[in-house]
Amino acid sequence: MKKVLTVLALGATLGFGAPIDGYMQSLANEAKKADSSFKGFDAARGKQIFTSEHIGKKGQNISCASCHTNDLKQSGKNTFTAKVIDPLSPKVNKERLVDAKNVEKWLKRNFNDVYKREGTAVEKGDVLTYIKNY
Amino acid sequence: MKKILISAAVGILLSGVSLFGAENKSVEKVYQKECGSCHMAYQPQFLPQRSWNKMMKNLDNHFEVDASLDANDNKMILAYLTSNAGDVKASNKHFSKMSNSIASSETPLRISQTPYFLKEHRGIPKRLIEQKEVKSLANCSACHTSATQGNYSERAIKIPNYGRWED
Numbered sequence: 001m002k003k004v005l006t007v008l009a010l011g012a013t014l015g016f017g018a019p020i021d022g023y024m025q026s027l028a029n030e031a032k033k034a035d036s037s038f039k040g041f042d043a044a045r046g047k048q049i050f051t052s053e054h055i056g057k058k059g060q061n062i063s064c065a066s067c068h069t070n071d072l073k074q075s076g077k078n079t080f081t082a083k084v085i086d087p088l089s090p091k092v093n094k095e096r097l098v099d100a101k102n103v104e105k106w107l108k109r110n111f112n113d114v115y116k117r118e119g120t121a122v123e124k125g126d127v128l129t130y131i132k133n134y
Numbered sequence: 135m136k137k138i139l140i141s142a143a144v145g146i147l148l149s150g151v152s153l154f155g156a157e158n159k160s161v162e163k164v165y166q167k168e169c170g171s172c173h174m175a176y177q178p179q180f181l182p183q184r185s186w187n188k189m190m191k192n193l194d195n196h197f198e199v200d201a202s203l204d205a206n207d208n209k210m211i212l213a214y215l216t217s218n219a220g221d222v223k224a225s226n227k228h229f230s231k232m233s234n235s236i237a238s239s240e241t242p243l244r245i246s247q248t249p250y251f252l253k254e255h256r257g258i259p260k261r262l263i264e265q266k267e268v269k270s271l272a273n274c275s276a277c278h279t280s281a282t283q284g285n286y287s288e289r290a291i292k293i294p295n296y297g298r299w300e301d
Contacts, residue, residue: 058198080199081173082269082276105204112200 023100024128030121038122046130049123056114064114064127072134089134097132161214168207172199174274177284178218179229180245181236186215188241197244228286246271257301258293267294 024041031038050064058080067085068076073092076085090096097103107127111119119127166175178186190212193201203211216222220233228250235250242248246255255271262268267276274281277299280290291299 057195057200078172080269082267082273083171083173085171101204105202109200109202112194 020097020100020103020128020132023103024125027121027125027128031125034121041122041125041129043126043130043133045122046126046128049119049127050130054114054116057112057116062114064110072131088131090132091134097128103128161210164207165211165214168203168211169201172201173272174281176245176274177229178215179220179224179284180232180248181219181242182221182233183216183219184241185243186212186219189243190215226284244272258299262293262296265295 028038028041031041050068051070053061053063053066056062062079066079068088072089073087075087077083078085086095087093088096090098107124108118111117111123169175181189189196190208193203193208220229220236224230224233232245232248232250235253236242236248245251251271263271269276274286277291277293278286279292280287288300293299
């Protein structure tokens, strides 16, 4: 039986498109470890992270909303290349927040692009909470 | 026992699908997804192998944008780019002219700064390039309506707020 569970667990771990909940739980664990007073992620803090402007990697003043717009249910546009970006809200775009590997990749990239550093566990969880509930 | 075997089979199947899924999907699809999210997935023939090797080593700072990939995806995409690069494969006259215009001592990273590209685009007014529908010469498909299919013929050019372009 133990073997079966191991095999099943392996299947789930390696699974493409692993649900985002597991990833958010691991961010929550990390946040709790860094600060025992951590109470949970917050969409309002996430909104602040998403909409506030910073001098980004290109030396220009940008925010996440510069490309994704302030309305996450609408398409955005890459402010440097003019490429259309599909809406971020999973309520209108079923492909959003379904693949943890993809989500992690974009959080790393886009935090670097806007904040010139990677996000902390709390920041990443807050932004995801904002997007998820938008 | 039967139940165990079925569970095990499902487990193996699941892990198998995810392990080999990426290979089943054509590598080109991965390239389209990973590189085409931010800009047109330029045909690999635009640049020589040495350019792609250099490009893919520095994705953390890809024209001042973080475009980093995990090691496996990077390796897979690099293999696709180098096996279809301009110095090994040029399927039409534009790609071979482009490839021939690049000196062997050069390792360009910007397609838009290669000699043939510059020559072909030199007559275009700045305002048509900088307008919001285009933004820069890197946005091929803004004017080359069949760019994603690798067709850069003059007939397929339509510049926003201008129209057809003839030399």
